[in-house]
Amino acid sequence: xxxxxxxxxxxxxxxxxxxxxxxxxxxxxxxxxxxxxxEALYMAAVAxxxxxxxxxxxxxLAALHAAMPEYGRAWxxxxxxxxxxxxxxxxxxxxQRATRFNPALEASWRAxxxxxxxxxxxxxxxxxxxxxxxxAALPRELxxxxxxLHEGRLxxxxxxxxxxxxxxxxxxxxxxxxxxIGIKLGILDxxxxxxxSATSFEPDNIQVRLDYIDALRRRQxxxxxxxxxxxxxxxxxxxxxxxxxxxxxxxxxxxxxxxFALFDAILAKxxxxxxxxxxxxxxxKTTGAQDDAVVSYRAAIAAKPDHGDxxxxxxxxxxxxxxxxxxxxxxxxxxxxxxxxxxRVHLSFALGKALEDEGAxxxxxAQYERGNDLKRAQTRYSAETMSAELARQRETCTAELxxxxxxxxxxxxxxxxILGLPRAGSTLLEQILASHSQIDGTLELPNILALAHRLRxxxxxxxxxxxxxxxxxxxxLAAFGAKFIEDTRVHRSGAPFFIDKMPNNxxxxxxxxxxxPNARIIDARRAPMDCCFSGxxxxxxxxxxxxxxxxxxxRYYADYVDLMAHWDSVLPGKVLRVQxxxxxxxxxxxxxxxxxxxxLPFEQACLDFHQTRRAVRTxxxxxxxxxxxxxxxxxxxxxxxxxxxxxxxxxxxx
Numbered sequence: 201x202x203x204x205x206x207x208x209x210x211x212x213x214x215x216x217x218x219x220x221x222x223x224x225x226x227x228x229x230x231x232x233x234x235x236x237x238x239e240a241l242y243m244a245a246v247a248x249x250x251x252x253x254x255x256x257x258x259x260x261l262a263a264l265h266a267a268m269p270e271y272g273r274a275w276x277x278x279x280x281x282x283x284x285x286x287x288x289x290x291x292x293x294x295x296q297r298a299t300r301f302n303p304a305l306e307a308s309w310r311a312x313x314x315x316x317x318x319x320x321x322x323x324x325x326x327x328x329x330x331x332x333x334x335x336a337a338l339p340r341e342l343x344x345x346x347x348x349l350h351e352g353r354l355x356x357x358x359x360x361x362x363x364x365x366x367x368x369x370x371x372x373x374x375x376x377x378x379x380x381i382g383i384k385l386g387i388l389d390x391x392x393x394x395x396x397s398a399t400s401f402e403p404d405n406i407q408v409r410l411d412y413i414d415a416l417r418r419r420q421x422x423x424x425x426x427x428x429x430x431x432x433x434x435x436x437x438x439x440x441x442x443x444x445x446x447x448x449x450x451x452x453x454x455x456x457x458x459x460f461a462l463f464d465a466i467l468a469k470x471x472x473x474x475x476x477x478x479x480x481x482x483x484x485k486t487t488g489a490q491d492d493a494v495v496s497y498r499a500a501i502a503a504k505p506d507h508g509d510x511x512x513x514x515x516x517x518x519x520x521x522x523x524x525x526x527x528x529x530x531x532x533x534x535x536x537x538x539x540x541x542x543x544r545v546h547l548s549f550a551l552g553k554a555l556e557d558e559g560a561x562x563x564x565x566a567q568y569e570r571g572n573d574l575k576r577a578q579t580r581y582s583a584e585t586m587s588a589e590l591a592r593q594r595e596t597c598t599a600e601l602x603x604x605x606x607x608x609x610x611x612x613x614x615x616x617x618i619l620g621l622p623r624a625g626s627t628l629l630e631q632i633l634a635s636h637s638q639i640d641g642t643l644e645l646p647n648i649l650a651l652a653h654r655l656r657x658x659x660x661x662x663x664x665x666x667x668x669x670x671x672x673x674x675x676x677l678a679a680f681g682a683k684f685i686e687d688t689r690v691h692r693s694g695a696p697f698f699i700d701k702m703p704n705n706x707x708x709x710x711x712x713x714x715x716x717p718n719a720r721i722i723d724a725r726r727a728p729m730d731c732c733f734s735g736x737x738x739x740x741x742x743x744x745x746x747x748x749x750x751x752x753x754x755r756y757y758a759d760y761v762d763l764m765a766h767w768d769s770v771l772p773g774k775v776l777r778v779q780x781x782x783x784x785x786x787x788x789x790x791x792x793x794x795x796x797x798x799x800l801p802f803e804q805a806c807l808d809f810h811q812t813r814r815a816v817r818t819x820x821x822x823x824x825x826x827x828x829x830x831x832x833x834x835x836x837x838x839x840x841x842x843x844x845x846x847x848x849x850x851x852x853x854x
Contacts, residue, residue, distance in 0.1 A: 221251065254284065257277075257281050268577070270541060271302075276307060278298075279292075282294055288318065292312065295308045302350040304347055306335040313326075358381045358385075379415060387653055399412055410432075413429055418646070420647075422449065426452070429442070429445045429450075460480070463480040463483070472503035475509075481494075482513065490519070493513075497513045497514050508539075508546025512547070512550045530547055546571075548574065549568065551564075551567040552568035552737060561839055562842075572736060572749060576745075576748040583755045590762070596669065601670060608678065609713075609715045609716055609717045610681025613719070615688075615697075615699075616639065616699045616700070617720070619701075620760070624724045626724035628809075629794070632809045634809075638800055644700075645688055645700040648702065649705070677714050720776070722775070727833075728850050730832065731757065736748075736753055750845040754848070758850055783828070784828060791806045
């Protein structure tokens with residue numbers, strides 16, 4: 201029996217040989233079985249174009265863009281089709297997208313150079329030709345790595361890149377690509393090391409410097425990231441790109457005055473730059489200047505009416521109400537076929553919020569569903585894989601494990617982990633506790649997740665974690681705990697205790713217990729339908745892929761409840777569960793309960809949390825600057841007719 205892989209391989213050979221009818225006939229049966237088969241759609245579109253069946257090619261490409269919205273080769277093929285139809289404007293736009301989604305597409309760069317030249321854009325043509333020449337000069341292994349990296353085949357990309365670097369250990373582009381793979385896999389410490397080494401080999405390589413800044417920021421090494429941004433800025437203080445990076449790193453280190461000065465310097469040169477106006481809006485929002493943030497977001501939209509990031513930023517304030525004119529403008533933009541992928545996603549979520557506020561729940565749900573469907577196609581999240589991962593925690597982290605490791609780990613009592621699911625009220629709990637004089641609020645720190653990634657090992661398809669926890673010595677566990685305390689010190693302001701509010705840490709309570717046995721853990725829990733639907737309505741900056749589907753988020757919530765019940769069983773009394781609805785009913789009682797658990801005295805400032813002035817970087821930033829309210833309670837009920845998959849996935853948990 202011919203497999204899918206055999207059919208695709210035969211079709212590819214047919215296309216390479218110019219046998220386009222045969223190639224098309226080989227992939228058509230695959231599309232009958234799966235109309236969203238990306239590889240089959242791509243080959244069928246290529247064959248249709250060469251056969252002159254342009255309408256069929258357009259239809260196939262539209263399906264391919266829907267199935268794989270950021271597949272660079274699909275946009276390259278769209279560019280070839282547009283050129284065949286003598287539509288140079290559409291071709292230029294398609295090739296630009298192709299190179300954005302996969303910068304190793306030499307044919308796209310050369311086509312773009314020709315188009316820019318023909319349009320009289322000399323500088324743009326030269327830049328595109330330089331990129332094409334750069335790719336042509338790269339070792340073929342690194343071109344292959346770049347293709348695999350940008351088409352989602354990370355393990356294959358890593359395999360080729362590591363093999364290449366064994367023979368060329370000082371090749372900077374190879375090191376940079378391996379670091380990019382590491383970032384996508386969450387192995388941030390390796391990425392940082394590779395980029396640090398690459399900058400020492402080629403100090404003037406700007407792209408490596410920019411990637412290094414990105415890696416340091418992801419590791420929340422904000423001081424070092426700012427130092428690197430300062431070094432770039434010193435090279436050319438008037439360069440808007442360098443100014444922008446320094447502004448962002450200044451924000452991360454809490455120097456908002458410097459950030460605003462840099463944003464204003466960029467806007468003095470580029471007064472209508474939508475990205476800078478949006479970034480400035482984010483900074484204003486974080487510092488509590490909501491009215492000024494709205495002005496900045498609106499200016500970004502005025503400069504670029506389809507700038508989805510700014511539209512969604514307004515919606516994400518949670519307190520902003522769109523008027524009828526704004527809603528109509530968003531709806532008109534959202535229907536444009538040439539809208540960029542993330543602009544479409546942002547506008548879908550923004551329209552969902554705008555129509556929800558209008559009480560148009562059917563239309564609102566359709567927009568939320570559209571945005572989630574787009575994101576889910578992009579992330580390729582697997583609920584089965586996540587369920588299996590959480591089941592391994594239950595199987596591995598037994599009462600016997602903790603009994604055998606009793607007395608191990610680092611004895612610091614400083615950390616307070618607030619964890620659970622996003623949109624469960626954790627930001628409110630953090631704001632309450634961070635208002636206490638003895639507790640620093642920090643961020644959603646990545647350190648525990650990064651340690652878990654390192655413990656998994658590097659063998660493809662085989663994870664040593666969490667099983668390796670049984671094999672770690674007391675000294676190793678203590679060293680991991682001490683490193684956590686040391687690495688997170690940069691986020692603290694001198695209080696004896698500090699909060700790590702990374703919600704996903706609930707998956708790793710066993711690891712936390714082993715390395716930091718005196719840490720306190722608070723499980724922020726919210727009624728399942730409210731929590732899950734709130735997550736479904738939220739577009740997260742990164743991560744939290746489980747929220748982009750009703751079935752997926754419901755199943756994740758049920759798995760979370762099961763795992764938390766396991767932690768309660770094997771670590772009785774370790775975790776304090778705080779129900780969001782109980783906080784709404786009795787703020788003082790639940791605040792005293794948390795402080796008693798933390799063995800801290802009551803302070804009135806905790807009840808006046810909305811008056812606490814601190815930067816808040818989560819989606820709830822504006823909500824926690826207001827007194828306690830019930831605006832989000834039972835928000836799912838108007839959407840009940842469409843939430844059947846969520847209720848089914850929650851099962852008894854719901």
